Amino acid sequence: MPRAQSSLRPRPVKNKKRPPQRQARGLRTREAILARAVDIASVEGLEGLTVGSLAEQLGMSKSGLFAHFGSKEDLQLATVEAARLRFIDKVTAPAICATKGMPRLWRLIDFWLSSGEKSVFKGGCFFSAASFEFDSRRGPVRDRVSAIMREWIEAIARAVKLAQEVGHLDPKLEATRLAFELHAIAMSGHWAHQLLDDTKAYARARAIALDKLRSVATAGCPQLP
Amino acid sequence: MPRAQSSLRPRPVKNKKRPPQRQARGLRTREAILARAVDIASVEGLEGLTVGSLAEQLGMSKSGLFAHFGSKEDLQLATVEAARLRFIDKVTAPAICATKGMPRLWRLIDFWLSSGEKSVFKGGCFFSAASFEFDSRRGPVRDRVSAIMREWIEAIARAVKLAQEVGHLDPKLEATRLAFELHAIAMSGHWAHQLLDDTKAYARARAIALDKLRSVATAGCPQLP
């Protein structure tokens, strides 16, 4: 017998547990929590991130911490957002400051690699790890990670197109393809550095990316490093 | 006070729990377990792989399954070995059958990409996932994954060198660098296919790898696809 769907209850909205409106103090705590969560997740993965160990490292109670999020999945989503902001702050935004064209394009790659050298994330590039952790799962976390990575590679592609428009790059190039190549080389730089302990990984990735860019640069392109 | 190390006990070897010498039946079960374990781990990760769900999927008891391995870490290590054998069986070995030089080199990359298309691992390339899951951890599992990935990229580099020796490739090339590039492009192919659901990911990776190879091929190189 089909269970009758109760229909007259006024807006039984889907939220399991809605945290209260946060004020200044609550937001500060939340930020501190997420800063830790990003670093833990970059090492242990977003699934390896646990409420207990996170609370312990911050010297607060599990329940006190948990009150900031309605569920573990919410914590994961918030952690992904915090990681995204850190990435923008340390990579994307500084690169956008560079002049349009080849300088900006190069800096996107260069600063991404630098973020690995400077340990912007404790356990290596957060999003490379999250990419492969969630690439064969389902649900909102995977969807968000996927969307952010699309956003990232499209940012590179946009920089390529701009470099074409200002005459630094061969206009006949397929922008998304060059973006793919640059992305691949940089991600593999992270991979070789982090997994293989290859001390020359970043230098090699830079050299390859620079060679690639030089090979498609026009005569009017400003000098690369 | 330093704890006296008991010294007269005959070989108190380090094993926590040594499984008995396995016979035919036991080995068959073990293989079945590991085949499942590889697929689960390729989706959920090696840490997400749990004894309980693995036993359930195989219709056997946790304890019966666990008796085949001394610990979860042993299970993870055995799973990594099983994945390595599957990778060799489906990628490396078939590629080695090709004639020395450019054909073999190309097939290493081509078959690696094919393994993604054919879902050799249920959740996308096992080792790309394991790489980023363990790249900032410590312990035997990370060491093994790292060693296998070194082995893999060195196999590509060896194919490059051989292609140089037989005159298919410019002998002035730095072999490890070209290997790094090819590896990067292919791994990113897996990434774009699996995370971004980019249906053209493998085609693009192949096109880029082929262009790269053509650009460094000699006149005497046999025709590429």
Add this chain to the structure above:
DNA sequence: TATAAATACGAACGTTCGTTCTATTTAATG
């Protein structure tokens, strides 16, 4: 200073984790 809301805590929930026993079933060997 009283009041209400936001924030944090402590204790406990049921579940699942890896792991360890002991007992039973299965297969090989004499």
Add this chain to the structure above:
DNA sequence: CATTAAATAGAACGAACGTTCGTATTTATA
């Protein structure tokens, strides 16, 4: 067929998991 060892099952362990609840503490506002 009896014996023995290998193979699996069953029950249980303490620890940690995500989560809930009632209560205390803090902070802002009246």
